[in-house]
Amino acid sequence: MTLQQVLYALTIEECGSMNKAAEKLFIVQPTLSSAIQELENETGIKIFVRTSKGITPTPEGKAFLNDIQNLYRHYTLVKQKYGDDGNYRRKFGVSAQHYSFAVKAFVETAKRYDMKQFDFAVRETGTLNVITDVGSLKSEIGVLFISPRNEKPLRKLMTQYEVEFHPLVKGRACVYLWGGHPLAKEPSIGIEQLEPYPCLSFEQDEDDYYLAEEILSENVYPQTIRVRDRSTMLNLMVGLNGYTLCSGIISSDLNGEGFTVIPFREDTENPNSVMEIGYITKKNSPLSQMGEEYIEEMRRYMSAGGIIACTQPE
Numbered sequence: 001m002t003l004q005q006v007l008y009a010l011t012i013e014e015c016g017s018m019n020k021a022a023e024k025l026f027i028v029q030p031t032l033s034s035a036i037q038e039l040e041n042e043t044g045i046k047i048f049v050r051t052s053k054g055i056t057p058t059p060e061g062k063a064f065l066n067d068i069q070n071l072y073r074h075y076t077l078v079k080q081k082y083g084d085d086g087n088y089r090r091k092f093g094v095s096a097q098h099y100s101f102a103v104k105a106f107v108e109t110a111k112r113y114d115m116k117q118f119d120f121a122v123r124e125t126g127t128l129n130v131i132t133d134v135g136s137l138k139s140e141i142g143v144l145f146i147s148p149r150n151e152k153p154l155r156k157l158m159t160q161y162e163v164e165f166h167p168l169v170k171g172r173a174c175v176y177l178w179g180g181h182p183l184a185k186e187p188s189i190g191i192e193q194l195e196p197y198p199c200l201s202f203e204q205d206e207d208d209y210y211l212a213e214e215i216l217s218e219n220v221y222p223q224t225i226r227v228r229d230r231s232t233m234l235n236l237m238v239g240l241n242g243y244t245l246c247s248g249i250i251s252s253d254l255n256g257e258g259f260t261v262i263p264f265r266e267d268t269e270n271p272n273s274v275m276e277i278g279y280i281t282k283k284n285s286p287l288s289q290m291g292e293e294y295i296e297e298m299r300r301y302m303s304a305g306g307i308i309a310c311t312q313p314e
Contacts, residue, residue: 003075005039006068008032009047013065016054092290093121095133096143097213098202098230099277101249105297109290118290124230126204127211128157134280135161140291142280143298145247147273149218150210158280166295167278169302173215173264174248178237180258188265191219198223200233200242214245215275216264234259247275249302 008025012032015021022029040047047061057065096102106122123129123139130142131154146154146165158165175189181197183189199221204211209218225242227233236242237259248261266272279295281287287295 091119093139095123095130095139102143109294134163145275145277147275153210162283163280170276171247172272174261176246177243188263190265191270198225198242200244
């Protein structure tokens with residue numbers, strides 16, 4: 001059965017005449033009759049009979065026509081959506097831990113395209129969601145970090161969801177706080193200096209240390225506050241002199257210039273650690289042009305200005 005045969009049968013039912021149907025389809029009647037004969041042979045039913053009123057569907061034919069009408073209607077909708085003049089909007093999505101540089105790269109990439117032709121999505125979300133979103137192709141790219149503490153369980157999750165990790169940049173833990181914080185002018189900050197202030201972290205749906213978005217999350221901090229979004233975290237940094245531990249790669253364009261990052265000073269009980277930020281993609285799934293541009297935009301942004309950087313030797 002072909003879509004052409006389906007169209008022929010539905011047109012005959014609509015017109016009630018072979019001749020009128022052939023005229024509407026811009027074909028000759030013998031071609032139409034032959035196509036319907038082939039369709040009846042294939043389905044094993046008599047679809048039409050001739051009556052004094054013209055061509056009429058048989059009871060079996062009527063049921064068959066109802067079924068293929070739904071099929072053809074769906075085909076027409078798909079054709080309208082994906083055709084040259086269709087209304088289909090191409091999709092591009094990114095899921096990321098709460099990294100302002102990932103959002104900034106998304107902004108710069110999306111600006112190159114006609115927003116009317118795309119269905120964009122950028123999701124700042126928990127670590128597990130970043131992996132599952134890419135694994136299910138809900139998002140084309142995910143952005144997260146691995147470290148010696150979380151690498152083994154995260155790579156196990158990545159294998160489970162058939163995604164692979166691509167490194168972008170390495171860094172050691174830095175303390176991120178607002179410019180008016182009492183410790184903002186320190187050349188480095190140790191854990192004992194942070195005890196009077198609340199440690200801020202992003203809440204995860206699953207309470208496992210290896211899903212944390214903050215490096216050194218395994219340490220015990222006297223005061224902790226969990227938040228869901230980056231804006232709330234920034235407000236708490238100002239309002240409560242809170243801080244968080246991060247890579248030090250911060251977008252001043254999005255977070256503002258009133259914040260700073262300072263190297264975390266390790267000691268014997270609280271060693272520093274290397275975190276490697278990168279992106280994940282679905283295995284054996286080629287990136288779109290926009291996906292390639294987004295990754296290049298992240299690389300460009302990290303290597304150029306526009307970030308507050310905290311650099312330390314590994």
